[in-house]
Amino acid sequence: MASRRHVIADDLRTQISTGRIKAGERLPSEAQLAARYAVSTPTLRNALAVLQGEGLVEKVHGRGNFVRHPIRRITYVGGGRTTDAQTAANAALRMTVRTTHLPARGDLTALLRVSASSPLTEFLCISYAEKAPHSLARIYVPRDLAPADGPGESALRKGVWARLSELHPPLAEVKERISARFPTPREAATLRISSALPVLAVIRVATDTTGRVVEAARLLLPGDRADALFTHHTTSGDRRTEG
Missing domain, CATH: 3.40.1410.10 (Chorismate lyase-like)
Structure with missing residues (x-):
């Protein structure tokens, strides 16, 4: 069975890939996302870390988490x-x-x-x-x-x-x-x-x-x-x- 962090990461990844959450858009706060998925803040942060590692999301200090524009290689x-x-x-x-x-x-x-x-x-x-x-x-x-x-x-x-x-x-x-x-x-x-x-x-x-x-x-x-x-x-x- 997939862990909660991967279930959350999969859901957010789908929203990003389908355009429901657009490039450059800020995600809801970590507290809001944790409440939405009924998980602890550390678990939510682990899910976001998966997306950050994939280059889909970036965390800007003091501003929150944003969907990244496609990365140029x-x-x-x-x-x-x-x-x-x-x-x-x-x-x-x-x-x-x-x-x-x-x-x-x-x-x-x-x-x-x-x-x-x-x-x-x-x-x-x-x-x-x-x-x-x-x-x-x-x-x-x-x-x-x-x-x-x-x-x-x-x-x-x-x-x-x-x-x-x-x-x-x-x-x-x-x-x-x-x-x-x-x-x-x-x-x-x-x-x-x-x-x-x-x-x-x-x-x-x-x-x-x-x-x-x-x-x-x-x-x-x-x-x-x-x-x-x-x-x-x-x-x-x-x-x-x-x-």
Whole structure:
């Protein structure tokens, strides 16, 4: 027998899918819903958490629970190269960029291979679909490589290879590590997602031909709206022949 939280989630999901509750509409208060379904508030919240995890409902602090607009999916392309599909998807997103100057500390020293207190510039980038946060990134560069007026939204959209292709010494490699995890409470609040929704966490480090780290980025992509794509182009030398 289905649990009460899943029965409630199923009923609300049906109302959303049939248009009885429309995208952008606020749900009744948690107290009203708990009374309607004759359950406790914790059980009702568990039901809402199911819908939040599916990306159907978002909880806005101080305002209540809202039906989400259809979530736009994007594809993160490994190596910083951008496909036409990714460009088209990203073009529909709005991005805000906040620039902060700060000294290297904690794990940033190891990530950028610099000594403590080395001057860095951080770009906090949050993309939005409509008015809802979509994904976020924290990009760090040595202060002397940071443009005086910031990278700008259009430049950030081009990806690391395009932005760093004119460096001297030139860019040599980009290493990426991707893991799946749950967001921290702060990340969940920033992106307005459930803390039970897995995210793709990408750590990207770009170095030039001298071995200097010229950019380190921490990207956070909620799993309900992002995929990761990696393509390996083989050559004849990669193929093994059997005798």
